[in-house]
Amino acid sequence: MSFATLSRIGLDKPLRLLLINAGDAESITWAGLVQPLRLCARALGPQAFQLDIRTPQQVAAEGGHWHVALLVADETQAPLSGELCRAVIERCRSAPFWGGVGAAVLWLADAGVMDGVRIALPWALYADAEAKAERAILTPHLFDIDGPHLTCCGGAASIDFSLTLIDTIFGADAQALVKEALCVDKVRGKEERQRVALQARFGVLQPKLSEAVTLMEANIEEPLSTDDIASLVGLSRRQLERLFKQYLGSLPSRYYLELRLQRSRQLLLDTHYSIVQVGLMCGFSSGSHFSTAFGTLFGNTPREERQRKLMPPS
Incomplete structure (x- = not known):
């Protein structure tokens, strides 16, 4: 699958997208992802786009049906407990497209659901990934898609990722409206790399x-x-x-x-x-x-x- 495949789910009305906030609601990783999507949902209306924001506990207890499901956490957040993490991942994987943003990418890889998958992980967590998630394929990209898996390194890249999702699913017009509202001029693509990723990951080794x-x-x-x-x-x-x-x-x-x-x-x-x-x-x-x-x-x-x-x- 590719972003071209992801674009087809935009034909479903309403498109339901789940964001699971497992970190700090004031972090740029969370705000950069959620704010463009909120503006898009407001502009398109509930008949076209429904943004569902929940805590991990709510998702584990209530469930639901979504087209896209993303688990989000900043780098300072401690991982979810084993049982809760498994329940949340199970809910996410029921969506056609699912994945993580920020530290949540490492949680997914550590759980073994990203084996053999190309993932965009925050460069600061590469050392942890080497020890915990050896079977995932780390890429130096800002965000990536591999089959149904969506991953983003978080931080400021969350804005680019969110705007790219809007463009891919709802079209360039919807993205232009949100970019104008946020005063964003340029959106970095998924192929662009974290500038320090290679050096951070490999260093002198x-x-x-x-x-x-x-x-x-x-x-x-x-x-x-x-x-x-x-x-x-x-x-x-x-x-x-x-x-x-x-x-x-x-x-x-x-x-x-x-x-x-x-x-x-x-x-x-x-x-x-x-x-x-x-x-x-x-x-x-x-x-x-x-x-x-x-x-x-x-x-x-x-x-x-x-x-x-x-x-x-x-």
Whole structure:
């Protein structure tokens, strides 16, 4: 599944979204997530969107039916008790799309329900994840979707995640209304990374990996080969591929391609360069290759991406 799949649930009326507040109601993780959704629910009305906010105890005792269910907690919050946590997770998993925001992502991974799933975890909790949730695949992204699983690292990224959910489920017009109300100019995409995530996670333990990613980020327009990168960081190609597979769940070539496509998407949204120019600036000599690769990652073509964002609110 992808965000394209998530968008189909917006056809159901009313769309029911559950937020379970297991942390501090004044934290930016919670406020950044709930405020855009509250504004959206107010604008669309209860016939289109019903936002359900509950405590873990309420969810465990009462249950319900939702299209999306998210467990939310800031990093300072102690984990839920075993029995309560299991009950809340069971309720969440009954929704077609479910997951966690902030520290709750680690709780889900620790419970074993994120085994083999790509998760966006706050970088400050990476050390805990290494000890408790080894079978989950940590990504350095602000938020992620893997099958029915939705995860967000929390903090200020909660705002981007919330606005992206609104755009995906209810459309660009609904997102534009909320952005205007919140005075938000730019929404960061799910592919953008926590800036300190790699260093925080690997630190001095995997300097070669951090160095390889830095080389990729510095060489977008004229991509280096995997052999070149391996040589520059002092590893064999096989050693480099093993590092990427173990710690990033991807091959160097695939990770590099996604970096370039993420950069191209940013240029399409934030600049007036032509689509051909954007492709060249991100290392694609062929327009058809650029369009195919972009569509595979994001679910639409570069032209569709730009047209969708240029479409004025109704």
